[in-house]
Amino acid sequence: MPRVKKPPRWYFSLRSPYSWFAYLDLTQRYPEVADSLEWIPFWEPDRTTQAMLDEAGVVLPIVEMSRAKNFYILQDLARISKARGLRMTVPIDKDPNWEVSHLAYLAAKAQGLGPQFVDAVYRARWQEGRDITDPATMGEIAGQLGLPAESLATAADDPELRKQGFDCLVSSYDDGLFGVPFFVHGRDKFWGADRLRPFIAAFQGRPGEDVEENWQDHDEFPLFASAAADAGHAGGCG
Known part of the structure; x- marks a missing residue:
């Protein structure tokens, strides 16, 4: 069968x-494309999900970040956020469980509220x-979306959502993902927020030559709403 x-x-x-950054560009500059894509979360699994992946022979491309890379990313985020007129925080993640927020996404998606x-x-x-690995934070966000708090706060305890999350990570493995954001169109793959425009060109069936010629033109980036918060410390910069 084909x-x-x-x-x-x-x-x-x-x-x-x-x-x-990719999400902001995608949804603010190309909302029609964002609405046409399949959105698939990726995260570093906890021990339960890791055991499922091990049993399936799936090895995710997750390596510990070096101190030098961590400091580089902090500098890079400062440059990018300044260029975009955006003030951001860089929270410290202490022993995070990323299933809490990423499986909550799948729960929200099931209610038609993924984006x-x-x-x-x-x-x-x-x-x-804020700490998005805290179930209480997920409960508060559920309230903002008009959902019962427990529907998102307890998502990581739901066996069906756990299986859906496992399928997402297996899909990333099958697609050859090695970092995020990661865009896939047919056989073509695009890694990084700075590869969004070439991906959009592929999606729209346009030749990529004109896009590649000036893909670093930051003057075309939208200016996002500022937050009254200062740049923070290292952590969660994958």
Whole structure:
């Protein structure tokens, strides 16, 4: 039987500032494309999900970040946020469980509120400095979305959502993901927030030559709403 053609998709992580930058560009500049994509979360699994991945022979490309890379990313975030007129926080993640927020996304998605959830969680993390690995934070965001608090606060305890999350991570493995944000269109793959425009060109069926010629034109970036928070410390910069 012929293989089923997969839809264009993007992999994002709620812990990743570069995924956040890509999300802002994607939804504010190309909302019609954002609405046409499959949104798939990616995160560092906890021991339970890791055991499921081990049993399936799935090895995710997760390595410990070096101190030098961590400091580089802090500098990079300062440059990018300044260029975009955006003030952001960089929270410290102490023994985080990323299932809490990423499985909550799947719960919100099931209610037709996936993009709204992502927007609220990115704002909470990168502009309000809140802990998105705290179930209480998920409960508060559920209230903002008009959902019962427990529907998101307890998502990590739901076996069905756990299985859906496992399937998301297996999908990332099958697609050859090695970092986020990661965009896939047919056989073409695009890694990084700065590869969004070439991905958009592929999605729209346009030749990429004119896009590649000036893909670093930051003057075209939108200016995002500022938050009354200062840049913080290292942590969660994958």
